[in-house]
Amino acid sequence: xxGVSQSPSNKVTEKGKDVELxxxxxxxxxxxxxxxxxxxxxxxFLIYFQGNSAPDKSGLPxxxxxAERTGGSVSTLTIQRTQQEDSAVYLCASSSIVGxxxxxxxxxxxxxxxxxx
Amino acid sequence: xxxxxxxxxxxxxxxxxxxxxxxxxxxxxxxxxxxYVQYPNQGLQLLLKYLSGSTLVESINGFEAEFNxxxxxxxxxxxxxxxxDTAEYFCAAGGTSYGKLTFGQGTILTVHP
Numbered sequence: 264x265x266g267v268s269q270s271p272s273n274k275v276t277e278k279g280k281d282v283e284l285x286x287x288x289x290x291x292x293x294x295x296x297x298x299x300x301x302x303x304x305x306x307x308f309l310i311y312f313q314g315n316s317a318p319d320k321s322g323l324p325x326x327x328x329x330a331e332r333t334g335g336s337v338s339t340l341t342i343q344r345t346q347q348e349d350s351a352v353y354l355c356a357s358s359s360i361v362g363x364x365x366x367x368x369x370x371x372x373x374x375x376x377x378x379x380x
Numbered sequence: 381x382x383x384x385x386x387x388x389x390x391x392x393x394x395x396x397x398x399x400x401x402x403x404x405x406x407x408x409x410x411x412x413x414x415x416y417v418q419y420p421n422q423g424l425q426l427l428l429k430y431l432s433g434s435t436l437v438e439s440i441n442g443f444e445a446e447f448n449x450x451x452x453x454x455x456x457x458x459x460x461x462x463x464x465d466t467a468e469y470f471c472a473a474g475g476t477s478y479g480k481l482t483f484g485q486g487t488i489l490t491v492h493p
Contacts, residue, residue, distance in 0.1 A: 296480070306470060306483035319480060354424065369481065371416075371424040 265289070267372035269355050275378045276345055284340040284375045288357030295338050296358070296369060297322075297330060301351035309353075312338060345379045352376050382406065384473050386484035394492050395463055401456040401487045403445075403471030413454040414472040414481065415445055424470065430454065441465075466491045 268287045276282050288295050297309040308322040312332045323329070327345075332338040342349055356369040387402040405411060415427040428439040435447040445456045454471060471484040 298481075298483075305485045306472075306481075308480050308482070311480055356424075368426050368429065370426075373423040 267355055267357050267370050269353075269372040269375050271375060272373065273376045273378075275380065277380055278347060279344055281341065281343045282345055282377065284342075284353050284377070286338045286340070286355030286357075286372060288336060288338070288355070289359070289370055290336075292357035292359045292370075293335065294358040294369075295332060296356045297338070297340050298354040298356065299351045300354055300374070304351075306354070309340070342377075345377075347379050350377055350379045382411070382473055382475050382482045384471050384482050384484040386469075386471050386487050388487050389485065390488045390490070392490045392492060393461055396460045398459050399457065399461050399465075399489065401469050401471075401489065403454045403456065403484055405452050405454065405471075405473045412474045413445075413447060414474070415439075415443070415454075415456050416470045416472060416483075417467050418470065418486075419467045427456075427469070461489070461491045463491050463493060465489060 267289055270285045274282055293314055295312040299307045299309055310317055310323055310330050311319045314335045315332050327343045330338060330340045340353060352374040354374045355372045358369045383406045385404045393399045413430045416424045417427045418424050427443055428437045428445055430437050430447040436444060438444045443456055443458045445454050447454055466489060468486045468488045470486050472481040474481050
């Protein structure tokens with residue numbers, strides 16, 4: 264497909280379970296970002312990848328959150344021991360140009376809606 | 381740390397009326413500004429962006445925004461809105477070398493017939 268895809272589109276889990284969220288960026292995009300959209304918190308940056316490395320993980324809210332990217336393409340965001348406050352829409356974005364200035368437009372996926380019961 | 385403030389959480393307006401969605405940012409370094417739109421049950425789409433050059437930027441569907449450095453603002457305007465413009469609008473700023481975006485809280489624009 265031409266756009267950023269994310270799976271699953273919806274995920275319902277029980278408190279304490281682990282979940283994995285997947286992002287397929289646009290082919291050739293070297294930069295990949297994860298954001299979280301929740302009521303009351305708006306859109307928050309979580310982590311940024313350039314290739315397979317993550318120079319900035321400063322937005323990850325706790326050590327229960329981790330992410331990896333393989334082959335410079337697909338990324339997985341893992342949340343361990345989920346809590347109810349983790350309920351949110353998790354958005355992935357990718358960009359083709361990274362540098363100074365950052366002229367690459369970030370293209371967003373449709374998101375994964377996570378509900379922790 | 382960079383911050384973005386959208387002054388109105390909700391803006392109701394009648395069809396064909398003008399609208400302004402306000403956005404202010406705080407940054408002491410170079411800043412790049414964006415407006416994204418999120419239609420109901422859809423993902424974020426870039427509406428327009430300011431990187432450098434002309435301070436007035438336009439989108440293909442009639443929106444425009446003006447970068448005002450002295451007022452640290454990047455307000456979004458449209459002279460005549462349509463029902464289809466009903467959506468949530470997010471202002472965002474990027475100022476780092478890798479383009480991490482800081483978003484405002486969003487403004488829900490509701491266009492009434």
